[in-house]
Amino acid sequence: MERHVRRLLTVITEASLERSLVSDLKEFGARGYTITDARGQGHRGKRALEWEHSGNIRLEVICDAALADRLAAHLRERYYDHYAMILFVQDVEVLRPEKF
Amino acid sequence: MERHVRRLLTVITEASLERSLVSDLKEFGARGYTITDARGQGHRGKRALEWEHSGNIRLEVICDAALADRLAAHLRERYYDHYAMILFVQDVEVLRPEKF
Amino acid sequence: MERHVRRLLTVITEASLERSLVSDLKEFGARGYTITDARGQGHRGKRALEWEHSGNIRLEVICDAALADRLAAHLRERYYDHYAMILFVQDVEVLRPEKF
Amino acid sequence: MLAIDPVVLFFVLGVAAGLARAELRLPAAIYDFVSAILLLSIGLKGGMQLATQPVGNLLGDVALVLLLGVLLPLVAFPVLRFAGRLPRADAASLAAHYGSVSVGTFAVAISYATRQGIPYEEYMPLFVVLLEVPAILVGILLARGVSRTTRWGPLAHELFLGKSIVLLLGGLAIGWAAGPAGLEPIAPLFFDLFKGVLALFLLEMGLIASAQLAGALRHGLFLVAFGLVAPLAFSVVGIGFGVLMGLSPGGVMLLAVLAASASYIAAPAAMRTAVPEANPAISLTASLAITFPFNILVGIPLYHRLTELLLNG
Amino acid sequence: MLAIDPVVLFFVLGVAAGLARAELRLPAAIYDFVSAILLLSIGLKGGMQLATQPVGNLLGDVALVLLLGVLLPLVAFPVLRFAGRLPRADAASLAAHYGSVSVGTFAVAISYATRQGIPYEEYMPLFVVLLEVPAILVGILLARGVSRTTRWGPLAHELFLGKSIVLLLGGLAIGWAAGPAGLEPIAPLFFDLFKGVLALFLLEMGLIASAQLAGALRHGLFLVAFGLVAPLAFSVVGIGFGVLMGLSPGGVMLLAVLAASASYIAAPAAMRTAVPEANPAISLTASLAITFPFNILVGIPLYHRLTELLLNG
């Protein structure tokens, strides 16, 4: 089975940014994304999942290296200053490269 | 501390497949799995977590390379045509290789 | 954009350990963590999310290699004998190394 | 008196909020909670009355209702396949959805009957259970024939152990065993709150349906037309069966509603397992975004009129 | 009779459990459920009475209430900016929070009024809706002027399609359309359970507020002082407007409570979108951990007295 390497970009950030991030993803041409609800702590304090938008989301996007770079740069510029957010990138192997 | 490399297979797919996937895993001899609820979007449209089986699951299996290959091939053959599903594989380091 | 490599330590374990793990993390000097609720199966049987502490958590910590090693060793020593727990480690690229 | 049942206004609110993309989410856990209470309530109410019923009298009705469940998808399939030119799997899946029933629609019809003071056979919830499965089985056979590759095990599981069957049947059994006096201590939750809980359920269904509405037109005008015409046609078949069974006018109307309603829980789950090549979005859009709103907004009063007309005409 | 309303004791229990870090979590889904029921209940109750009201009479009141919503943040801002030496964004954000309203506080005030047998204009929930948005708009303008870079689209969305507005307005509309007789079947859930549901809501709010309490002092004494003094001052303004509008004493008291209350749902969400550079912890701590407890424990009876004093004095 042939494998193809793509990039997995994971973003952990405030739940209230979901709508905004999803529209960013579309604008940049990502072909899909996956979100799970999360809680956690970082430089901007503790974020629990107790009510309204008090929790985090954990957003994953698989895409090619170029798009991953562009997305990461955009997120850094647009959100890092004012929102709780971290992101990290990894290589992953996928079966159907045309999907990502 | 000695490290051992294993494969982490991540599958994101329709929640209604959970039972079926878990029984596949057992059949193929996986020693464990972890599932989180997720939502997302891909080629087969948006999948939210609003009711019944409208959401996704995110399934992780750590195993050796051979099993990861066999599982990936099986999933592709059995589910890709008719279900919303992506999968990707990574290397991970574990402490107790005998567990996986 | 410059990338920096850090370690991503993922721990999957019993939900009842959350408080204890979080205080371990602080003690060891981790700068943050992220938790999602999970279910799964391993050597210690099935863990669902049905009531009280019957489920798992999936804890992620991004940190430098030395801290990841120390944390992994600590978790192994303190919890492995009596609790359902697995952990694995990966390399990830981050944008702002000073955060982790 | 306001023409429309106020609980239906909650559905309208949900649809409006959904279409406006309002920040209104009711988590899946609440959906599960509210729908479980509704299913149990309906079951309990039916079971309570079943106890007073000589079983012999019901056997004929049971057979007729099962026949109705088999007939409806057999009528729908050729229309969908040939008039609608749908692929075999999709036509079969839609036929299964429309032959089966929607408990939510039934709940609104009960609310309507109570509001209008229309009496009906209180054991009707039994028919809901009976109507849920046969059409789905027929749909599967239509899609794949008596294929050897069909895995009937998981399928039977899906069919007979789905949430709605278990809670309706469970409620029926408990209601039957406990009787009206036995149920009194739990009446405040299951009976007094019924309409309020139904209102919350409809609010949630409105939000869910609105998310499907966007897709409705994408699947073509034929689907929209089918989603509006099929319930009308089926309601007449339902009225016919109701008359054959000798039901009261209220009972006839409720059977018409059941025939007219389309499944959006049991059928999607079962067809996904048994006929995965059918596009689930087509059936769900039709039943949830077209037929469900049509039935609760327009259909129920219409079937009421129709029943009156046909019974007295 | 116990001086304190028992529902408030649930808040105290929640705070105590939270501070003791007890193993007591009510999942977010429950919060969503309970708060949705409260919002709908309040809306329905208000709407039911609105039907009996000649609209013309209300227009003046509507204008005055909107004015109140604009005025309050304009008063708060300079105090915060100059006396409190807060950065512009934070001062504007706090002003928006305190100019807007808390439906939870309003619910406790209604419970208080019922308990004390104080009559009031039943359409007051309309004022809750009217007071929610204007102060937030003013706060945004205070923070950024009429900047070109403000994305008003998403913002309008956040403002007018937030959960509380949609459910309150939806409830008002349904209540208005259905009237008292129409709502009867859903009264057991939305009216009879109101205080019990409010108790659960306050238990949850206690847990949530206690988590914020830790941060309260970290932000300095000025913030604590503001969180206690602002509601007092604003309640007097509210009383003034109530008198101007010719409300009954009960209505005046409720308007005082609304003026004194600070938003912890709509305002945080909107300010996060429109003024991200404002530190959200400051506003939330003040409104949730200082002002909310103060209002429901001490403020409401106090504003009641104050109203009596000023009306009879």
Added chain:
Amino acid sequence: MLAIDPVVLFFVLGVAAGLARAELRLPAAIYDFVSAILLLSIGLKGGMQLATQPVGNLLGDVALVLLLGVLLPLVAFPVLRFAGRLPRADAASLAAHYGSVSVGTFAVAISYATRQGIPYEEYMPLFVVLLEVPAILVGILLARGVSRTTRWGPLAHELFLGKSIVLLLGGLAIGWAAGPAGLEPIAPLFFDLFKGVLALFLLEMGLIASAQLAGALRHGLFLVAFGLVAPLAFSVVGIGFGVLMGLSPGGVMLLAVLAASASYIAAPAAMRTAVPEANPAISLTASLAITFPFNILVGIPLYHRLTELLLNG
């Protein structure tokens, strides 16, 4: 009248659905919601009556109940260790579970008493709180002696700040402070819905217990036997203490039920923290899959009879 309490039928439904692996999941959030309401209801009811009670009269009872909580695990431990040949940690953990109590079982017993018209001391919920902790402490000491390595801090936290203690005690305190008149506005939720909510809780417990049942036999016949005999033996001890305390027959019966019941919430959590080497599956299987069903299906009426026999004999 049906011999069995209808609420218990919901438990049977849950077990049946679980064993059949039906598609019936009630999310954890619903479990949390329903159990919180039950705990508060029980606490409020008890507290309401506590107000009418001279405290002095209760002190002796309190001491005896605490003694009962210490005694039961001390009786169970040697049996488990020597007759059952269980490892020390497991024997101690089981002893803790069976010495402590199950609020769910108590709720069913209250429902039973109401149904049968049996009066009892309404402040019994106080005893539930008192019985929860001592046995767990004894169990920990049995497992590890007065070891220096035990971290008592987190443990005390687990013990005294668990969900059930906090909500029961909180309810007791609020009920005591508010009194019957004060609680009236929240009675529709906490008192009128009690049995309906209990039915939902038991449905959920049935699903949960059924998942444990599979493991019951795997742990050997001794465990099953212990899970059936221990409650019987303990119920007699409970009756003895009830008589010593001079309780009414209804009160004696409820104390017997408490003694016979085994903890499946507080004890598992505490033992996991304090005695991690004990296999949690053993204790949970016994208490949840064997003793809980036995008690609510057979035990409660049995202890009722036993009480009558021993009191009149």
